[in-house]
Structures are given as structure tokens and as C-alpha cells.
Amino acid sequence: MNFDLSDYLDDLRRHHPEELVEINAPVERDYTITACALELEREGRYPALLFNNVAGSPMPVLSNLFASRRRIALLLNLDERDLVEGWIRLSQRRVPPVPSREAPVQEQIFTGDQIDLGRYPIPIHFEVDAGQYITGGVVLSRDPDTGVGNLSYARMQLIGPAAFGVSLHSRGDLWDSHRRAALQGRPLEVAVLIGPHPAIALAAADRIPPDDDELAMAGGLMGAPVPVVPACTVDLHVPAYTQMVIEGVIENAANVDEGPFGEYTGYASGRSTRNVLRVTAVTHRRHAIFQDVVPGASAEHLTLSKIPRVARVFHQLKQAIPEVVAINYPMSGTHFHCYVSMNKTMEGLPKRAALLLFGLDMFAKLVIVVDDDIDVYDEKEVLWALATRFQADKDLFVVPGVLANVLDPTTENGLSAKMGLDATLPLNAREQRLSISPAVRAAVDRLLQDELPSAIISRFASGEPE
Numbered sequence: 001m002n003f004d005l006s007d008y009l010d011d012l013r014r015h016h017p018e019e020l021v022e023i024n025a026p027v028e029r030d031y032t033i034t035a036c037a038l039e040l041e042r043e044g045r046y047p048a049l050l051f052n053n054v055a056g057s058p059m060p061v062l063s064n065l066f067a068s069r070r071r072i073a074l075l076l077n078l079d080e081r082d083l084v085e086g087w088i089r090l091s092q093r094r095v096p097p098v099p100s101r102e103a104p105v106q107e108q109i110f111t112g113d114q115i116d117l118g119r120y121p122i123p124i125h126f127e128v129d130a131g132q133y134i135t136g137g138v139v140l141s142r143d144p145d146t147g148v149g150n151l152s153y154a155r156m157q158l159i160g161p162a163a164f165g166v167s168l169h170s171r172g173d174l175w176d177s178h179r180r181a182a183l184q185g186r187p188l189e190v191a192v193l194i195g196p197h198p199a200i201a202l203a204a205a206d207r208i209p210p211d212d213d214e215l216a217m218a219g220g221l222m223g224a225p226v227p228v229v230p231a232c233t234v235d236l237h238v239p240a241y242t243q244m245v246i247e248g249v250i251e252n253a254a255n256v257d258e259g260p261f262g263e264y265t266g267y268a269s270g271r272s273t274r275n276v277l278r279v280t281a282v283t284h285r286r287h288a289i290f291q292d293v294v295p296g297a298s299a300e301h302l303t304l305s306k307i308p309r310v311a312r313v314f315h316q317l318k319q320a321i322p323e324v325v326a327i328n329y330p331m332s333g334t335h336f337h338c339y340v341s342m343n344k345t346m347e348g349l350p351k352r353a354a355l356l357l358f359g360l361d362m363f364a365k366l367v368i369v370v371d372d373d374i375d376v377y378d379e380k381e382v383l384w385a386l387a388t389r390f391q392a393d394k395d396l397f398v399v400p401g402v403l404a405n406v407l408d409p410t411t412e413n414g415l416s417a418k419m420g421l422d423a424t425l426p427l428n429a430r431e432q433r434l435s436i437s438p439a440v441r442a443a444v445d446r447l448l449q450d451e452l453p454s455a456i457i458s459r460f461a462s463g464e465p466e
């Protein structure tokens with residue numbers, strides 16, 4: 001079994017070269033890495049990016065690894081079309097970590113005065129950002145009461161040679177562990193994993209109950225236990241094949257200036273819990289790769305956080321309403337818009353599905369429900385359904401003043417209106433959607449494949465404009 005990010009990248013190089021773009025030209029550490037990913041994204045391309053020559057550091061920087069659903073499906077040995085259902089299946093398995101005899105992540109160890117975070121390629125991503133940020137750090141910790149392990153994410157602003165300002169604003173398990181440790185008068189010990197196996201990074205993005213260990217979930221996703229070794233300066237066990245680990249404590253007091261930082265809404269946010277992470281050791285492989293996650297409303301940030309969320313919402317929605325066929329949170333709506341398709345059997349069912357979704361997902365603000373002939377991953381189809389199957393006086397409802405995500409700049413005191421749109425055909429509708437039969441489509445595909453290149457050549461030859 002492969003536990004190593006570099007082996008995984010080798011695998012991409014060998015079997016899916018289109019999924020990994022290596023950039024050997026010298027690049028600046030700041031802005032460029034983010035800009036490359038976002039420019040490619042504008043062209044509809046989402047390759048993982050490996051920058052082998054980043055100014056100021058010998059470490060290569062990997063970015064955009066999680067920008068594509070296809071790559072995540074490949075990693076989990078799933079068909080892209082089966083990603084949501086496959087995730088629901090795989091994410092329920094638990095394989096606890098095992099002790100490792102090898103510790104490549106500790107090939108180099110820096111403690112005390114030897115720690116100098118300034119020598120690692122921690123980028124500034126956007127001009128409005130307050131500084132250099134680690135965005136892809138997976139924060140490993142243990143529940144201060146039960147000792148159960150936890151994986152999470154928190155943006156980390158470099159504020160000194162051995163210190164970060166961090167924000168735990170999602171108020172998930174990491175925030176709660178820190179809160180309870182502080183009540184006991186203790187700081188929370190953490191180990192930040194940079195460049196773990198991608199399954200570990202995916203498990204960290206999920207929100208599972210605090211008595212359930214995400215490292216065991218990562219083992220379930222990989223189908224093999226994660227090998228771990230004791231950390232050097234904190235009482236934690238870290239995945240042995242991670243590229244780099246930053247050990248330290250999140251202090252009790254929360255009083256540091258942190259942010260603003262480019263958030264998934266597409267705006268900079270200064271909201272912060274203002275915590276300090278004091279670093280006690282940095283360990284890494286001799287030839288470590290530094291992993292960055294493209295922040296802001298990027299495909300990578302949104303895809304990484306959406307995979308587990310979509311799976312959880314879909315699973316719960318489908319349990320209550322089996323007629324639900326698929327859901328998609330389109331990139332255009334960041335975490336706030338959701339498209340649902342269903343095999344409608346009763347009038348009113350689409351509105352019930354939308355209401356349920358709002359109950360399940362605090363972030364959702366707009367839900368559009370369509371029939372199951374509409375592909376929810378094709379925004380053009382969803383908008384066509386809205387154009388031809390929706391009347392605003394009866395197919396729209398608004399629920400005002402519902403608890404929502406505070407990073408949405410339009411919320412007031414954390415409250416938002418929720419809007420549901422039923423863009424399904426009435427059950428007694430007589431309109432027939434235009435379509436082309438699969439047989440004709442296949443025949444035409446063959447015809448175009450054979451004829452199109454020569455047709456284009458003859459058009460050029462005759463001097464016709466393109």
C-alpha cells in the first residue's frame with residue numbers, strides 16, 4: 001500500500017499525466033502559485049500543479065491537488081459518476097492506525113532555536129491577505145477529555161520564526177477541543193500535517209462526531225491502516241509518511257492579530273478566533289514537498305470541503321425522500337447554492353426536499369429542485385429548467401431569518417433568508433422535451449469523427465472565415 005504523497009504523484013505521472021502539470025521554470029513564492037491555479041480554472045482546467053523551482057526555498061510546492069472530482073475519484077478507486085455514493089460507502093469504514101517502524105517524516109528534526117519557519121515556501125496568496133499562510137495544513141489533535149484523535153483544517157498566518165496566528169471560526173471539533181483544554185488550564189497540543197496521503201487530507205475535511213477518529217476514517221478510505229509514529233515534542237502520533245509536520249500548542253489566550261484572508265466566499269475575511277499556535281518542532285523528509293491548498297472561492301478549496309458535505313447531505317436527504325436522484329453545489333454558488341434533481345411522484349415533494357435540505361445544511365441559501373432528466377452538474381440545463389418549468393408566484397418560497405454561515409457577507413447577525421425554487425414540470429404537463437435518440441446520437445458521433453477533420457480542412461482551404 002502506498003502511504004506517500006510522492007508515490008501518489010508518481011502514480012499520476014505514470015497513469016494520468018494529464019492530471020499533473022509540473023512547472024520547472026522559476027516562480028515567485030507569493031501570488032504566482034494561486035494565480036496559476038485560478039488562471040487555469042478560468043479556462044476550465046484543473047490539473048494538480050507541482051512547482052519545482054520556487055524562489056527562496058529548495059522545497060517544491062504542490063497546489064490544486066483537490067481541484068478536480070475526477071482526481072479524487074481516481075484516488076478512491078471510484079468512477080467519477082459514483083463519487084458521492086462511493087464516498088458514503090467508503091467513509092463509513094474505520095481502520096485504526098498502526099505503529100510504523102519507519103519514520104520518513106522525521107528524517108530532519110528542528111526544535112528550539114533551530115526552528116525557522118521563514119525558510120519554508122509558505123506563500124502569500126492574495127494581495128489583501130495579511131501575510132504568508134499555510135492553507136493545506138491538516139491539524140491533528142486529541143480530545144482533551146476522551147483522548148480520541150481528530151483531524152481538521154485551520155488557516156495559519158506566519159507571525160514569527162516559530163509562531164502562527166490561527167482562526168478556528170468554523171467552531172468544529174478542533175475549536176471545541178481547544179475550548180475544553182483551555183477550561184482545564186492547558187494549551188491544546190497539535191501536529192500540523194503538510195503533505196499527508198491525500199486520503200488523510202480528505203478525511204480531515206469531513207465533520208464526524210468527536211468520538212470518531214478521522215485517522216481511522218482515512219484508513220477506511222485507503223483500505224489500509226495509516227502507519228503512525230510518536231511526534232517528537234507533543235503527545236500525539238503522526239502519520240509516518242507525511243512530507244512535513246509542524247508540532248506545537250494552541251495557546252489558551254486568543255489575542256493575536258490574524259487576517260484578513262481570502263475566504264471561500266470570494267471575499268477577504270477578517271473574522272478570526274485570534275488564536276496563537278506556538279511551534280515546538282518542525283520535522284520533514286529530506287526531499288519534502290510543501291503542499292498548498294488554493295484558497296478563496298477556488299475549485300480546490302470548494303471541492304475539498306464539498307465532497308464530504310455533499311455526500312452527507314445527499315445521504316440524509318435520500319433516506320427521507322428516496323425520489324431524490326442527485327445533488328450538486330455548483331462552483332458559482334460557493335457553499336450557498338444547491339441543485340437537486342428528483343423523480344417527482346407528488347406535487348409539493350420538491351418543496352419538501354428544499355425545506356429538508358435547508359434543515360440539514362446551514363450553509364445552503366438557495367435550493368433549485370429540477371426533474372431527473374436535468375443534469376445537476378450542467379448549470380445550463382438547470383437554468384433552462386428554471387426558464388421553462390418555473391413560475392415565481394407559485395414555485396418559489398422564502399423562509400426569512402434562518403441560522404446561516406457568518407462568512408456570507410449578506411447575513412445579518414448570522415441570519416439569512418432561504419429561498420427554494422421548484423423548477424420541476426407539473427405532473428400533468430403535456431410538453432415533450434426535444435431529444436435525439438441514443439442510436440442517432442451514436443451514428444452522428446461516428447459521422448462527425450470521420451468527416452469533421454476533413455470538413456474543417458476543406459473550409460480552411462476554401463478561405464471561409466472560422
Ligand SMILES: Cc1cc2nc3c(=O)[nH]c(=O)nc-3n(C[C@H](O)[C@H](O)[C@H](O)COP(=O)(O)O)c2cc1C
Pocket residue numbers: 135136150151152153154155156167168169170171172173174175204205206207208293301304305
Ligand atoms: C482547505 C480548508 C480550509 C479551512 N480553513 C478553516 C479555517 O481557517 N478555520 C476554520 O475554522 N475552519 C476551516 N475549515 C473548515 C473546517 O476545518 C472543517 O469544517 C473541518 O472539517 C472541521 O473539522 P473538525 O470538526 O474536526 O474541527 C477549512 C476547511 C478546508 C477544507
